[in-house]
Amino acid sequence: MTDYSNPRLPEDEVNVSDRRPLRSFFALAGAVVLLCAAAAGAIAIIGGEFAHRLPYAVERQLIAPYAERFPPREHAVENYLQALAERLAKGVTLPEGMVVRAHYVDEPVVNAFATLGGHIAVYRGLLERVPDENLLAMVVAHEIGHLQHRHPIRSLGRGVAFGAALTMLSASVGGQVADRVLGASGMLTLMTFSRAQEEQADDTALEALAAVYGHAGGALETFRLMREAARANGRSEPPKFLSTHPLTQARVDRLASAIARAGLRPDGPRAPIPAAVRSAIERDAKDRDPRRTG
Amino acid sequence: MDLILQNFDLLLFAVLFITGYVAGRWNERRHYASIRKREDEFAGILVFTNRFPPPSTTRVATVLVSGSAVISEDFFKGVVAGLYSFFGGRIRSYESLLDRARREAVLRMKEQARAQGAGMIINVKFQTFAIGGRRASSVKGVEMLAYGTALSPVGA
Numbered sequence: 001m002t003d004y005s006n007p008r009l010p011e012d013e014v015n016v017s018d019r020r021p022l023r024s025f026f027a028l029a030g031a032v033v034l035l036c037a038a039a040a041g042a043i044a045i046i047g048g049e050f051a052h053r054l055p056y057a058v059e060r061q062l063i064a065p066y067a068e069r070f071p072p073r074e075h076a077v078e079n080y081l082q083a084l085a086e087r088l089a090k091g092v093t094l095p096e097g098m099v100v101r102a103h104y105v106d107e108p109v110v111n112a113f114a115t116l117g118g119h120i121a122v123y124r125g126l127l128e129r130v131p132d133e134n135l136l137a138m139v140v141a142h143e144i145g146h147l148q149h150r151h152p153i154r155s156l157g158r159g160v161a162f163g164a165a166l167t168m169l170s171a172s173v174g175g176q177v178a179d180r181v182l183g184a185s186g187m188l189t190l191m192t193f194s195r196a197q198e199e200q201a202d203d204t205a206l207e208a209l210a211a212v213y214g215h216a217g218g219a220l221e222t223f224r225l226m227r228e229a230a231r232a233n234g235r236s237e238p239p240k241f242l243s244t245h246p247l248t249q250a251r252v253d254r255l256a257s258a259i260a261r262a263g264l265r266p267d268g269p270r271a272p273i274p275a276a277v278r279s280a281i282e283r284d285a286k287d288r289d290p291r292r293t294g
Numbered sequence: 295m296d297l298i299l300q301n302f303d304l305l306l307f308a309v310l311f312i313t314g315y316v317a318g319r320w321n322e323r324r325h326y327a328s329i330r331k332r333e334d335e336f337a338g339i340l341v342f343t344n345r346f347p348p349p350s351t352t353r354v355a356t357v358l359v360s361g362s363a364v365i366s367e368d369f370f371k372g373v374v375a376g377l378y379s380f381f382g383g384r385i386r387s388y389e390s391l392l393d394r395a396r397r398e399a400v401l402r403m404k405e406q407a408r409a410q411g412a413g414m415i416i417n418v419k420f421q422t423f424a425i426g427g428r429r430a431s432s433v434k435g436v437e438m439l440a441y442g443t444a445l446s447p448v449g450a
Contacts, residue, residue: 004340004348004414008333015393018386021374022315028377 044162051157052150056095056118059153063117070103070119076280078104080273081122081140084133088141091211092148092204094118100144106284110229114143116152124288127281129225133271134218138205145204151197195251202255206262215268216259223252314369321368322390329397336404340414341442347416353448357410360441361402364425365395367434388436395438396420407444418442 018024060067072078081102089100098118108125115121120143122136130136146152193201210216259266298305347354367375367388374387399420407415418440425435 004342006337006340008337009397011330013393016390017384018389021319021370021387024386025370025374025377028374028381032377032380 040162043164044158047161048154048158050161051153054153054157056097056150059150060097060117063115063119067101067117067119072101073104075104076276077124077127077284078102080277081120084137085120085140085144087212088137088208089144091208092141092144094144094148095150098147100147102140106288108285108288110226112139112143114146114152116156118147120144120147124281124284127273128285129229130222130273132218133273134209134213135222135225136273137209137212137271138219138222141205141208142201144208145201146193146197148204149197149200151193151201154197155193198251199254202251203258206255206258206264210262210264213268213271215265217265217267217270219259220252220256223255310369311373314371314373318368318370322394325394325398329394329401332401333397336401336408338413339404339407341400341404341418342414342416343418345417347414347445351414351445354445355448357412357444357446358441359403359406359410359412359415359444360439361399361404361406362437362439363395363398363402364435364437365391365398366425367391372434391436392422392438395422395436396440399438399440403440403442410444410446412444412446414445415442416445 072082081104085100085102094100101117101119103119103121104127105121105123107123108128109123110125110129111123112126113121120140122140126139127136130139206216206219209219342348371387371391375385378385378387400418403415403418407413419442421439421441423437423439425437426433
């Protein structure tokens with residue numbers, strides 16, 4: 001029996017190859033996350049494109065339960081906004097069957113948004129700040145531009161598809177993204193548009209503005225006003241209009257050159273906001289915030 | 295607080311993952327230290343896969359000895375193994391499980407042989423059995439069974 005022996009196994013065992021399990025994990029997990037992100041991105045793009053092909057009638061059905069909660073009101077400001085939106089929309093070729101519905105939101109936020117079903121909302125905070133109708137018309141026309149190109153439904157399709165894709169990674173993160181897109185409030189206020197979409201809407205807005213007033217006066221001022229509002233707010237909550245509509249100098253410059261390129265008159269006689277509308281806005285402001293005077 | 299509740303599944307994953315990694319590594323290091331120590335201790339008991347004893351062997355008594363070890367994966371190893379299943383290749387995170395199970399099983403078999411007064415085990419074979427793993431969420435473990443014929447000298 002002395003002829004035989006079982007030698008000691010070497011410390012560095014050939015049967016166990018993973019000396020750095022954490023590194024293997026990060027390499028593998030990184031690859032998986034990259035693949036999932038690429039897949040989610042692709043699904044989001046497909047979702048956006050697919051949503052765009054959805055007939056407008058279907059979009060209106062989709063929004064109907066929400067829209068019912070905001071019926072047309074007999075309010076001086078809302079009537080005025082509706083009339084303004086209709087005047088601006090005349091020069092814009094909207095998708096078949098789309099009717100623009102303007103809403104007035106009695107809140108001090110400097111914001112306006114376009115959402116599904118041809119709905120546009122303008123907040124009181126914005127109305128209080130515009131010096132004349134032309135600036136307001138620029139904002140409304142911009143939102144009509146979003147409607148024309150059906151950006152809200154694209155954004156929704158993209159967001160929901162992206163959220164659904166993210167659930168592959170984590171149910172809660174994906175759910176949160178989808179929830180945010182669908183909007184906890186029911187009204188889809190936090191719809192985000194890409195820079196290219198904003199520019200498309202700007203172009204439509206310029207055309208509509210020029211068609212109604214004969215010049216592009218107020219277009220650039222609108223952006224300046226928004227930026228001042230942001231500065232005035234300082235560190236506190238920035239106007240929502242800014243977070244959903246990134247307001248860069250590049251965008252203002254682009255708009256200025258677009259005005260020049262289209263050969264539009266840069267300015268002309270301004271239309272005032274009717275006195276009745278002004279006083280209605282002031283009344284609302286006082287009702288909502290009694291501390292404020294004048 | 296809301297943030298914790300909303301991301302509960304991520305948080306749970308992180309806790310399990312870190313616990314799995316730390317505890318798994320700690321256990322594995324301890325196990326390997328114990329394996330090496332006992333391998334030195336039992337080095338005198340020889341193990342062969344031959345079906346017959348070496349020709350020089352004198353009269354011996356034979357007895358069946360076996361050793362079995364069941365080793366569980368930890369959460370970290372499971373996650374890494376799951377990742378390997380995307381891309382293929384060696385499931386490196388499970389290699390140490392099988393290695394530990396195999397060596398532990400041999401050591402237990404040797405312990406049994408020593409209790410029988412044997413100095414040699416021939417015809418050693420291994421069998422393995424996967425425990426759990428039918429459902430994705432179940433604990434996965436591996437059983438390794440080593441068995442052989444222990445030879446103890448007669449009339450010594």
